[in-house]
Amino acid sequence: MNLIASSAFFNEKHEAMKEFDVIILGAGAAGLTAGIYLARAKASVLILDHGMPGGQINLTHLVENYPGIESISGYMLASTMKKQAQKFGCIIKSNAKIKTLDFAGETKIVVLENGDEFNAKAVILSPGGRSRALNVPGEKEFTGRGISYCATCDGDFFQDREIIVVGGGNSALEEAVELTKYASKVTIVHQFDHFQAFQHAVDRAKENPKINFVMESTIVEFVGEDSLRAAKIKHITSGIITEMPIDGTFIFIGYVPNTEAIKGVVALNEWGEIITTKKLETNLKNVFAAGDARDTDTRQITTAVADGTRAALAAMQAVLQ
Amino acid sequence: MSTLMTNLKHIASEAEYNKVLQENENVMIICGRMGPMCVPVYDAAEELEIQYKHIQFYDMLFDLPDSKVIRGLPECRGFMGLPFTVYYKNAKVVKATSSIQTSEQIQEILNAHF
Ligand SMILES: Cc1cc2nc3c(=O)[nH]c(=O)nc-3n(C[C@H](O)[C@H](O)[C@H](O)COP(=O)(O)OP(=O)(O)OC[C@H]3O[C@@H](n4cnc5c(N)ncnc54)[C@H](O)[C@@H]3O)c2cc1C
Numbered sequence: 001m002n003l004i005a006s007s008a009f010f011n012e013k014h015e016a017m018k019e020f021d022v023i024i025l026g027a028g029a030a031g032l033t034a035g036i037y038l039a040r041a042k043a044s045v046l047i048l049d050h051g052m053p054g055g056q057i058n059l060t061h062l063v064e065n066y067p068g069i070e071s072i073s074g075y076m077l078a079s080t081m082k083k084q085a086q087k088f089g090c091i092i093k094s095n096a097k098i099k100t101l102d103f104a105g106e107t108k109i110v111v112l113e114n115g116d117e118f119n120a121k122a123v124i125l126s127p128g129g130r131s132r133a134l135n136v137p138g139e140k141e142f143t144g145r146g147i148s149y150c151a152t153c154d155g156d157f158f159q160d161r162e163i164i165v166v167g168g169g170n171s172a173l174e175e176a177v178e179l180t181k182y183a184s185k186v187t188i189v190h191q192f193d194h195f196q197a198f199q200h201a202v203d204r205a206k207e208n209p210k211i212n213f214v215m216e217s218t219i220v221e222f223v224g225e226d227s228l229r230a231a232k233i234k235h236i237t238s239g240i241i242t243e244m245p246i247d248g249t250f251i252f253i254g255y256v257p258n259t260e261a262i263k264g265v266v267a268l269n270e271w272g273e274i275i276t277t278k279k280l281e282t283n284l285k286n287v288f289a290a291g292d293a294r295d296t297d298t299r300q301i302t303t304a305v306a307d308g309t310r311a312a313l314a315a316m317q318a319v320l321q
Numbered sequence: 322m323s324t325l326m327t328n329l330k331h332i333a334s335e336a337e338y339n340k341v342l343q344e345n346e347n348v349m350i351i352c353g354r355m356g357p358m359c360v361p362v363y364d365a366a367e368e369l370e371i372q373y374k375h376i377q378f379y380d381m382l383f384d385l386p387d388s389k390v391i392r393g394l395p396e397c398r399g400f401m402g403l404p405f406t407v408y409y410k411n412a413k414v415v416k417a418t419s420s421i422q423t424s425e426q427i428q429e430i431l432n433a434h435f
Contacts, residue, residue, distance in 0.1 A: 051423060052364040059357040075360045094368060095424050144402030144419025153358040154420075157401040226399030248401060 017091065020046045021319045023110055023120040026258070027092055028055025029301045030291025031126035032081040033308025034315070039088035041316055046118055047085065048096040048110065050261070054078030055128045056292070057301060061152040066301055077301075098261045103287045122286040122315040125266065125274055126308065127258040129292045129299070134166065134251060138222030146228025146248045151175040154248075155182045161247035164189050164231055166219060172252040173201040179250065180210040187244070189214045189233060222249065257293040269295050280311045286318040326355055327363040329370070329380045335387040342412040347376040347435040349427075352391040353383050353404025358421040362404050365424040369431065376435050408434055
């Protein structure tokens with residue numbers, strides 16, 4: 001995290017700078033890659049992140065499918081990407097909360113909640129996504145007190161305990177198997193009567209003697225005192241609700257795009273994803289989108305990086321016009 | 322490894338922990354590992370350290386035997402998500418959180434208690 005220090009240095013150095021060739025919203029894999037390409041081509045680039053640079057890579061324990069690197073912690077990969085972007089001259093501003101966005105005209109204007117205003121000739125939107133929450137009573141209250149979204153982080157708190165895994169995709173099934181290293185019993189609760197995962201992931205879960213399944217069911221409430229004690233589970237077709245005593249629950253039910261701040265600014269599809277052309281253009285001139293937040297069917301680091309590259313090259317052309 | 326790979330100040334023993342609390346009025350300690358839920362909290366604290374000069378920000382490795390001083394706090398009873406983040410005013414716990422927190426959530430606590 002030495003980068004934070006260097007980020008502060010860059011911010012100080014360019015404090016007065018308000019006009020850029022390109023502004024990038026979101027400093028995940030897509031945004032940082034776009035920044036690297038643009039800054040290397042001598043464009044002036046501001047990358048704004050409403051949280052911390054690195055995005056979802058920071059939440060990844062170990063990345064083992066990024067070509068050229070056999071295995072790397074998510075933290076190290078994100079750090080290196082940030083360093084690379086800064087080395088080429090990108091200014092990265094974290095905790096940048098968007099107040100207004102005006103992308104309709106030739107000059108693209110971003111105003112932050114702290115009053116800072118920045119202009120650019122082109123914009124790349126790369127706000128990524130986040131884990132979907134169940135949004136049921138008790139979920140917020142017991143997060144960190146029995147409810148978790150990260151098996152590698154919190155699995156060992158559940159040694160010889162009974163837990164639930166919510167979800168029916170690859171992540172849910174793979175993490176359920178992983179969690180049997182610690183838990184004495186894992187119950188997978190899934191809303192459908194079938195899984196949306198690869199067959200090998202389903203088979204591995206079904207073969208595991210510690211795993212059992214509650215299908216066509218959903219959790220409607222979490223209850224407890226200091227920590228989680230039980231989950232109320234509703235059988236969807238019959239409507240019957242039963243209370244299952246439980247020590248922990250891991251939730252893996254997919255993904256939501258972080259597009260709340262750009263709703264009404266660019267066109268989104270029914271799932272809130274940014275609609276793009278093959279060239280990663282949005283419906284607005286010189287506004288491009290990259291990474292997990294756009295309408296794509298694959299959400300990986302490699303695809304975010306590829307998107308970042310393509311959006312940068314398209315934005316570069318726009319800047320040179 | 323007895324300390325975490327962060328730019329925060331580290332606490333590596335119970336004696337250091339006691340000294341930090343004795344010598345400082347406002348203290349935040351993040352007790353965790355170099356894991357996905359912890360790193361964003363360290364990152365946020367590193368940034369906030371520049372802004373909140375009247376608060377001392379520290380981390381402590383969760384797996385150190387001496388980190389029982391945090392793991393065993395009554396305020397951390399029921400915690401099952403890393404990191405454990407504890408806020409102290411005059412050596413008394415004023416707030417404790419479990420698992421990942423955003424910079425805004427941390428700032429809300431800092432503004433409310435310090
Ligand atoms: C637990 C986990 C494990 C994973 N494991 C792997 C793996 O092993 N291999 C793999 O290839 N992929 C993996 N992925 C997927 C991969 O991490 C993502 O597909 C990829 O990182 C997406 O990059 P991105 O830049 O599009 O978005 P993100 O990484 O989501 O980054 C978006 C950034 O934008 C910021 N932002 C959001 N809204 C705004 C806004 N309004 N204004 C400014 N900034 C904003 C966010 O703070 C964030 O930093 C994993 C994902 C998770 C959650």
